[in-house]
Amino acid sequence: MKALPTPQGNELGTVTIYDVAALAGVGIATVSRAMNGSAPVADATRARVLAAVEELGFRPSHAGTSLAARTHAANGIVFPDLSGPYYAEVLLGYEETASRLGRSVLVLATHGRPDPDAAVRDLAGRVDGMVVLGRTVADEVIASLAGLPVVVVARPELGDVDSVRTDGLTSARALGEHLAGHGLRHIALLGSPEESPDVAERFLGIREGLGAHGIEPTETPCLFDEASGTRVAATLLEGRRRPDALVCANDEIALGAIVAAEGAGLRVGHDIAITGWDDVMAARHARPALTTVRQPMRALGSLAAEVLDERITATRTTPRHELLATDLVVRDSCGLHP
Amino acid sequence: MKALPTPQGNELGTVTIYDVAALAGVGIATVSRAMNGSAPVADATRARVLAAVEELGFRPSHAGTSLAARTHAANGIVFPDLSGPYYAEVLLGYEETASRLGRSVLVLATHGRPDPDAAVRDLAGRVDGMVVLGRTVADEVIASLAGLPVVVVARPELGDVDSVRTDGLTSARALGEHLAGHGLRHIALLGSPEESPDVAERFLGIREGLGAHGIEPTETPCLFDEASGTRVAATLLEGRRRPDALVCANDEIALGAIVAAEGAGLRVGHDIAITGWDDVMAARHARPALTTVRQPMRALGSLAAEVLDERITATRTTPRHELLATDLVVRDSCGLHP
């Protein structure tokens, strides 16, 4: 590390706007104006101020700014959990757009936290608005944030609260139809719709698609991870009346189910169909490749940031509800397509 | 949405500590003490204050707190990019530990940003310390943050700056040895070591492992994504002197390379060996499953948060450099292991 000029400043080592003003021989108001361009400053003065800023290595304290300007220039995003590719992509889109709009991003993962509601309230005191994913916090908590702009993502609409969702229904119907077209009849749905409104919607659509062909699927609760998928699928495959299709609530369950099916000596895509949801990277690389539904996750995050910004800047005052299209991605795990 | 009691407060709709104090019939100092437990408060008084807080829905303004207390209770984390499973896991571990330590997390993705250095400086004004991943920011910028605790992750040590890394060298040597043991001789390294010190370390270790058997691998630059892996691998496989092993800098390149190999009619694990690095979910599910190296990503993030906290709280004042072990995960893509 190269030797550094120790920045001057008060005894605490922090440089304040007063130090800059003193060095430049101007008032603090002028420093503020020169740095933010909030009012005209003579060129020569500005140059002197900026030189002083540079010399002292002045970094404005965000707390001071935010207190005076009554804004945080920051957005929050609340996740249930950050594991899995789904949320990371949403976050990426969110961060990208938020920062383009001049806002920092604070993340909060509620998973495994003793008091998620308190954490959300604390977050609320640090941001100008926040995005909440799924059922991470109770409706009451969101309501208690009254006044703070909130956008919910992947959660059913909640009164006047803005929302951004993906349209699972259409693709789910298409998936149901597609499976029926393969001649599959004993269809098992794996997942816990009560845990997630999105999953409930998927299952509903699939039931509709299958129902058009007179097929009534069964439903088995399953946590949304791979190990659970393997376990639940193994149980189903051992039972009497083995299903000929396992329709899973997400890709992780489906990938786990593939493991179970192979363990049971079944050829996925021949002896049994398995489908997922999300189109994670592993879905493409699994053999057979997984039939699934692609969601525009990055766009979801990005759009949420935009919708939130409109509220924060009060560009819009009426609720906005967005629905993003999804794509059914047919691969080989649901049966061969010659 | 249920009807809500509109919180009282000033004309801006925000409730301040003054409103609470007025309602409870105490001074603002007492409200502060009652809420933070920073000094004894009579039980009856505390109860009255807390009731007022509840009634008004008071949420302390973080800016006020942080200005007065001279602390942000927040940490930053700077990523090159958030895509891919690698960073999401690190972030998860970081967020978990940081929040256990009572700190919020601000994320910054430098990828595709016009002025990353300015963004990092801005971040520096909002946090008590930050973690920087890889080569996202120039050494000078880190240095210019003098005074602000910084921990670098997956980046070579930088003077007195704390660091947390994974030990790629040991596993890389083991991988080299393993490949040599398979009888492979024409080995191609795919990746751009100059882009990432971690990758440079991997390649060095692999060269050492192979060198022990008198093998000198070739090296081909490649971006760290799947499409690049496919493209570069395809070119190599078409050339004269086709390599019999493609050792890739990460799993995504390797998964792309598998696609190329299969496209060229080669059986991966028989006609050609392919290995990755990271052990992403898709590595496990690819067929053949990918030989790779597992990195403790979650632990990496968590440890970084701890190391940073020690600096922020000044529990420790001497540099700390941590090295986490990695595991070679041998699967079938590097050759069959009967």
Add this chain to the structure above:
DNA sequence: TCGCCACATGAAAGCGCTTCCTACGCCGCA
């Protein structure tokens, strides 16, 4: 019964910034 001390509480001073309001030159016009 008196005085002292510990405890509980309030007043007020900042923390570092933005911004309103005022003041000062200086120019141009009458």
Add this chain to the structure above:
DNA sequence: TGCGGCGTAGGAAGCGCTTTCATGTGGCGA
């Protein structure tokens, strides 16, 4: 020559909180 106006800059108030310092009250020992 005198006055209004504009461009520029400074003083000072205040954002919402923590914390120090001073004050008041009750209980205790003498």
